Amino acid sequence: MTVLVTGGAGFIGSALVRALLADGERVVNLDRLTYAGSRLNLGDADAAPGHVFVEGDVADATLLRRLFAEYRPRTVYHLAAETHVDRSIDGPLAFIRTNVDGTAVLLAEALHHWRALPEAEAGAFRLVAVSTDEVFGSLQPGGFFRPDSPYRPNSPYAASKAAADHLARAWHVTYGLPVIVTNCGNNYGPCQFPEKLIPLTVLNALEGRDLPVYGDGRQERDWIHVDDHVAGLRRAAAAGQPGAVYLLGAANVRSNLEIVHGICAALDRLRPDAAHAPHAGLIRHVADRPGHDRRYALDVTATAAALDWRAEIAFEDGLAATVAWYLENPDWVAAMSARYDRGRLGRKA
Incomplete structure (x- = not known):
């Protein structure tokens, strides 16, 4: 089976591409290679016989039409997106272009492709639009998002992903395109760009930098290992x-402050002789960011029943392994850190 993955050189996309190739799938990987995307994330999979890498823009209709015609994918995973909340506050229009316009162009070209397929192939075709729990806004303490939760995005990033979700639904309802939408919690694992909370905290701690925590640090997120997300x-x-x-969630609701303390504890175990140990002494509370949602949490009961799927990686084990991965891959860290000033606070959390 040929699979088209958009954004396949990013954090989640590259994990998906690696898993598909390991199972013998042929993968056409479309990525614009913006600051957070890199073929380094693909590792040995980049040279796999079944991997076709195409540097290009998901908003390029001509390119998409050529890829659909040439490779005739049976499944499309749409992950190409701008994802960083702080960056969306600083420059929202880039998020509209990629997340909204890019999704609309992909849906239009996928529809053109799907309508021309023989009946059996058309029946098997699927487009999975990968989204976030942030489209639902902020929860009250103890609350959970469900598949029918109302959309209340509070950041330009979340609003752009909400728009993409609505477009995906419209293309299914209006045209019959077999689209599936998934909404996921915070991902963690190897190859995550250093602007995000976990890698930023690990790498700053190793260098003795301050570990900035927004506000009181009690904002809660539902964390899932990227490999569990890919399986979902x-x-x-x-x-x-x-x-x-x-x-797609793992029922691992933790506050941002708990995450940072957990990373510090893991580093204390892995690098007990570090000059900056105990690393929790580097934590600094800073002013909260605008529109910072207080809680995200997912009720995955319906998903688990419908798909016979659930996350398998225990959070404590996954976090420890993730911290160790950053310690064990200095070349990747150096290459990706060069693209980002880690002295700047900015990260999604």
């Missing part, structure tokens, strides 16, 4: 119903 995406493509929405 693949299960949604294989067993999901067109037009359905699936929430």
Whole structure:
């Protein structure tokens, strides 16, 4: 089976591409290679016989039409997106272009492709639009998002992803395109760009930099290892119903402050002789950012029942392994850190 992955050189996309190639799939990987995307994330998979890398823009209709015609993918995973909340506050229009315009162009070209397929191939075709729990806004303490939760995005990033979700639904309802939408919590794992909370905290701690925490640090997020997320995406493509929405979470709700303390504890174990140990002494509370949602948490009961899927990686084990990965991959860290000033606070959390 040929699979088209947009954004396949990013954090989640590269994990998906690696998993697909490991199972013998042929993958056409479309990525614009912006600051957060790199072929380094693909590792040995970049040279795999079944991997076709195409540097290009998801908003390029001519390119997409050529890729659909040449490779005739049966499944499309749409992950190409700008994802960083702080950057969306500083420059929202880039998020509209990629997340909204890019999604609309992809849907239009996928529809053109799907309508021309023979009946059997058309029946098997799926487009999985990968989204975030941030489209639902902020929860009250103890609350959970469900597939029918109302959309209340509070940042330009979240609003752009909400728009993309609405477009995906419209293309299914209006045209019948077999689209599936997934909304996921915060991901963590190897190859995450250093502007995000976990890698930023690890790398700053190693250098004795301040570990900035927004506000009181009690904002809660539902964390899932990227490999569990990838497994959920693949299960949604294989067993999901067109037009359905699936929430992919791991029931690992933690406050940002808990995450930072957990990273510090892992570093204390792995680098007990570090000059900056105990690393928790580097934590600094800073002014909260605008529109900072207080809580995200996912009720995955319906998804688990519909897809026979659930996350398997225990958070404490996954976090420890993730911290160790950054310590064990200095070349990747150096290459990606050169693209980002880690002295700047900016990161999604």
